[in-house]
Structures are given as C-alpha cells and as structure tokens.
Amino acid sequence: MSARIVTVFGATGAQGGGVARALLERGGSWKVRGVTRNPESEKAKALTALGAEMVKASLDDKESIKRAVAGSYAAFVVTNYWEIMDAARETKQGKDAADACKEVGVKHYIYSGLENVKRIAGIDVPHFDAKGEVEDYLPSVGLPYTIIRFPAYYDFWPKSGQKQDDGTYALTMCMGKDPLHGLAVSDAGPAVASILENREEYIGKTIGLSGDCRPVSEYTDVLTKNTNKTYKYVEVDYETFAKFGFPGADDMAMMFKFYRTDKFHRDIELTRKLNPKVQTFEDYVKANRATIDAI
Structure with a gap:
C-alpha cells in the first residue's frame, strides 16, 4: 500500500511540529505534508530535509485550506489563539478547516481542541471557548474526527x-x-501517530492528554x-x-x-497507552x- 498523506497544520510550530516529526520518524505508511505560511523559513526547510512536503496555506483562507488537504488521508489541525487574540476568528478558522476537509474527502480529522468552558462551567475563558465552539460544531459536519485536548x-x-x-x-x-x-508538548506527536494507526478505536472520541x-x-x-x-x-x-x-x-x-x-479532565493512563514514552x-x-x- 502506498504511503497515505497526513496534512499537518502549524507544522513549524510546537504542536504541529511535534506531530510532523513523529510521523516522519515512523515513516512507512505515512507521508507528511506540512502547512505553513512561509515554506522558505528555516523551520520549514528543516522539515523538508526530514522528508516532509511543505505547502503554503492560511487558516484564514478556506480555498487555500482545500488546496492544502486535497488528496490527504488525514489532517491534524491546530489553531493559535495567542497569535491572533480573536476568539471569533479562531473559531471560524477551525470550522472552515473542518468544512474544507469534508469537502475534499479527508478520512480522519484530528483537531487540537479545548473545552467550551462558558457553556459547561459558566466561566469565560476565550482561548478555550474559541476551540470549544469548533468541538461543538464537529459532529454536524459528517467528517470522521478525533479531538485531542492538551493540558x-x-x-x-x-x-x-x-x-x-x-x-x-x-x-x-x-x-x-x-x-x-x-x-x-513534544509528547503529543507520538500520541497523534498512535491515534492515526488505530483509527477505528478513536473516531468520534475526545482524548485529554497528560x-x-x-x-x-x-x-x-x-x-x-x-x-x-x-x-x-x-x-x-x-x-x-x-x-x-x-x-x-x-x-x-x-x-x-x-x-x-x-x-x-485529562487522562494520564490513556496518554501512556498512546505514547508509552510520555x-x-x-x-x-x-x-x-x-x-x-x-x-
């Protein structure tokens, strides 16, 4: 079987970079397509040297997202509230990414989410809530997904x-x-790789890492x-x-x-199952x- 493409957003950042490197280290059945706004950056070139295909796209441009994920088996999507400090914009990025993946036929959407704290606890935590609204939206998309939540x-x-x-x-x-x-943060990459390799077990699941x-x-x-x-x-x-x-x-x-x-809630036992070296x-x-x- 030919290698399946996993498109990794934020590939030059901490979370996405860890996922990209973990998949590149496993090799074999996975081919990494890293998404960045600047494929000529030193971090992007370092991933290229490891075997990644680096492409340019913006989470603010749905058409560029569709081009980036076209032909992909799976996508790992992380958005960065602290870069934009705009909850509505971050929520739109996450929803657009999910819709784009559905439209081009991605088989597994792995989203780096967080709880909708305002809804579940009545506390305003914008950098959680922005991702939480995307989590709440995902079941309606009709896209096979897994949510991971960091501590x-x-x-x-x-x-x-x-x-x-x-x-x-x-x-x-x-x-x-x-x-x-x-x-x-680097320990999440191997966990995501395990989720991809055991897809049927984790479709529709929300996994709290620790x-x-x-x-x-x-x-x-x-x-x-x-x-x-x-x-x-x-x-x-x-x-x-x-x-x-x-x-x-x-x-x-x-x-x-x-x-x-x-x-x-976060789950140390499940995290260790996904990444025994955590x-x-x-x-x-x-x-x-x-x-x-x-x-």
Whole structure:
C-alpha cells in the first residue's frame, strides 16, 4: 500500500511540529505534508530535509485550506489563539478547516481542541471557548474526527519563573494545593501517530492528554531538585492574576479557575497507552536541565 498523506497544520510550530516529526520518524505508511505560511523559513526547510512536503496555506483562507488537504488521508489541525487574540476568528478558522476537509474527502480529522468552558462551567475563558465552539460544531459536519485536548505545557513553566531579589525563581499561579495536569508538548506527536494507526478505536472520541498531575508546589520542588536554580510557588487570587497586565492575563486567571473544577479532565493512563514514552515532569526537567539552567 502506498504511503497515505497526513496534512499537518502549524507544522513549524510546537504542536504541529511535534506531530510532523513523529510521523516522519515512523515513516512507512505515512507521508507528511506540512502547512505553513512561509515554506522558505528555516523551520520549514528543516522539515523538508526530514522528508516532509511543505505547502503554503492560511487558516484564514478556506480555498487555500482545500488546496492544502486535497488528496490527504488525514489532517491534524491546530489553531493559535495567542497569535491572533480573536476568539471569533479562531473559531471560524477551525470550522472552515473542518468544512474544507469534508469537502475534499479527508478520512480522519484530528483537531487540537479545548473545552467550551462558558457553556459547561459558566466561566469565560476565550482561548478555550474559541476551540470549544469548533468541538461543538464537529459532529454536524459528517467528517470522521478525533479531538485531542492538551493540558498546561511543561515547556512554559521554567520560562515563567520570575527571578526574585534573593535569587530564587517565583512561579506564580492560582492553583492553591489543587493538582495541575501537564505535558511536554513534544509528547503529543507520538500520541497523534498512535491515534492515526488505530483509527477505528478513536473516531468520534475526545482524548485529554497528560503526562503528570501534581500540585504546583511539587512541580517547583522538582525544578529545584534537578536544576541549579531554586524555584518557589507563589499563590495569588484570580483577581490579582487578572491585573498583571500582560495580554490575556484575565483569560488565564479564569483558566486556572476552570482547572480547579470537576469539569476539567485529562487522562494520564490513556496518554501512556498512546505514547508509552510520555515524560513525567521530572523526566522532562532531567532531559532539559541545561536549557532550563540557561534561561
């Protein structure tokens, strides 16, 4: 059987790049078509060197989406709220991508989604809700789909540590003593590859990915134990976090509020089934100690 094309949107980004590389490493039955706005970028050229076909398209242009996915067996679609900061625009991107894939006959649509928090919990979290509206739309399209949902990224936490006058690094969140799910963004790629290879088992399913779950104070303890820096967890209330002043601070404050409800679910056991090599946070820190120390 000839290799089947998987079109990966956001192929030069963190999520899409991880999926593209995981499929390229497996080779054999998969051929990767990476979608980017700039096929001449260094990241795009690096994927080309690994065997990907890179094509130009924009999620804001449905016709370009259709051209990108034409002839594909499957598509992995991720949209980036933080790049555009426009929930309605992001929702339109996700819906247009689904419609385009349906129109050209894609057999498996894998969408990187998140919960519609406003609908299910009455909390406004725009960067979740934009994707949640796409999730709610997918069953009506008539397109075979699987939804994956990420937790927080391990990758962001060391970068988020703010150096204090005493030389320690403060990781500030609104989680109290409640556990927080996390994942190394690169660990999603092998999980997506497993979903594609076991298509019938996961069609119509929503899969919450996670590699670890513990209180934030334990994550900072892991960082302190395994790096040359001392990290401390600093707890603030939602109102204080929302006023920190960076773009999306209020959005993230409400995200933490949602994380602490019984409506937020991620599945470590299923994630390990899909990717047996998924990293705990300590695995991740040990593997990336030099990078973390250099931040």
